[in-house]
Amino acid sequence: LPISWIGLHSDKHSVHSVLVNASLxxxxxxxxxxxxxQYTGNRALSMRKTMAxxxxxxxxxxxxNRFHDVQVGNLQMQQLENPYKPLKVxxxxxxxxxxxxxxxxxxxxxxxxxxxxxxxxxLEDRIYPIDYRFITKDRYILNFDIPEGYKVESxxxxxxxxxxxxxMVFRYLVSENNNKIQLMVDFSxxxxxVSPENYQEIKQFYDFILEKQREQxxxxxx
Numbered sequence: 763l764p765i766s767w768i769g770l771h772s773d774k775h776s777v778h779s780v781l782v783n784a785s786l787x788x789x790x791x792x793x794x795x796x797x798x799x800q801y802t803g804n805r806a807l808s809m810r811k812t813m814a815x816x817x818x819x820x821x822x823x824x825x826x827n828r829f830h831d832v833q834v835g836n837l838q839m840q841q842l843e844n845p846y847k848p849l850k851v852x853x854x855x856x857x858x859x860x861x862x863x864x865x866x867x868x869x870x871x872x873x874x875x876x877x878x879x880x881x882x883x884x885l886e887d888r889i890y891p892i893d894y895r896f897i898t899k900d901r902y903i904l905n906f907d908i909p910e911g912y913k914v915e916s917x918x919x920x921x922x923x924x925x926x927x928x929x930m931v932f933r934y935l936v937s938e939n940n941n942k943i944q945l946m947v948d949f950s951x952x953x954x955x956v957s958p959e960n961y962q963e964i965k966q967f968y969d970f971i972l973e974k975q976r977e978q979x980x981x982x983x984x
Contacts, residue, residue: 774803774897775802775803775897775898775899775950775952776801776802776803776804776805776806776896776897776898776899777800777801777802777803777805777898777899777900777901778799778800778801778805778898778899778900778901779799779800779900779901779902779903780797780798780799780876780900780901780902780903780904781797781798781799781903782795782796782797782798782902782903782904782905783795783796783905784796784855784904784905784906784907785906785907785909786861786868786870786906786907786908786909787861787909788861788863788868788909788911788912791858791861791862791863792856792857792858792861793856793857793858793860793861793870793906794854794855794856795854795855796852796853796854796855797829797852797853797854797855798850798852799850799851799852800848800849800850800851801848801849801850801851802848802849803896804895804896804898805898806845806848806849807845809849809851810842810845810849812824813839813842813851814842818837821837821839822834822835822837822853825837825851825853829855829875829876830859830874830875830876830877830879832855832856832857832875833855833856833857834853834854834855835853835854835855835856836852836853836854837851837852837853838851838852838853839851839852840852855875857874857875859874859875860872860874860875866982866983867915867980867981867982867983868909868912868980868981868982869978869979869980869981870906870943870978870979870980870981871976871977871978872904872906872936872943872945872978872979873902873904873945873947873975873976876902876904876947876975877972877975877976878968878971878972878975880972881965881968881969881972882968883961883964883965883968887961888958888961889958890958891955891956891957891958892955892956892958892961892964893954893955893956894951894953894954894955894956895954896954897950897951897952897953897954898950898951899948899949899950899951900947900948900949900950901947901948902945902946902947902948903944903945903946904943904944904945904946905942905943905944906942906943906944906945906979907941907942908938908941908942908943908981909981911983911984912981912982912983912984913981913982913983913984914938914943914979914980914981915980915981915982916979916980917936917937917938917943917979918934918936918974918977918978918979920934920935920936921933921934921970921974922934923967923970923971924967925956925960925963925964925967926953926956926960926963928952929951929952929953929956929960930949930950930951930952930953930964930967931948931949931950931952932947932948932949932950932967932970932971932974933946933947933948933949934946934947934974935947936979943979949971
């Protein structure tokens with residue numbers, strides 16, 4: 763990352779929240795559902811700039827790319843022109859790259875369309891501070907209907923992690939209830955300016971997040 767970015771430092775979290783309700787289709791390996799997203803602060807400002815003037819089709823293409831190549835439909839945006847309100851972006855989606863059936867067992871990668879693609883920190887060492895520009899929070903709640911004829915074989919373990927004195931915090935919780943799987947994830951960057959002395963810890967922290975995001979939920983036939 764550069765030493766600094768041109769932008770407004772803010773001590774208030776810029777939030778990106780996502781609520782997903784989806785069903786797993788074992789017959790064709792698809793996930794079909796709805797995503798309700800909300801952006802505040804600088805996250806909303808950035809998204810408004812990206813989506814301003816776009817048609818529904820082009821806006822759907824932007825979201826399809828951001829959500830790792832899902833198919834997007836029925837896109838709706840609220841408060842796009844009002845910078846004083848949270849920006850709300852809702853859409854239906856279809857994903858084909860996070861559900862796999864092998865020998866009667868089904869493997870779900872629940873965060874595949876929301877996860878980090880790679881660790882942003884690749885250098886062995888760093889001599890300059892990390893400037894995130896503003897503090898952020900990503901909050902995901904995903905609800906999946908367990909497919910008919912299947913039961914849960916295994917769930918990932920919950921996890922908590924942090925850097926320094928809560929400069930960064932990651933929370934991961936997954937549970938089964940009433941034939942549904944619920945996954946809740948929080949990732950907060952609470953200091954926009956981080957000392958290079960914490961670089962190795964931050965780098966390992968991102969590796970830890972990537973590992974958790976790649977874990978699968980396993981189903982077996984009843």
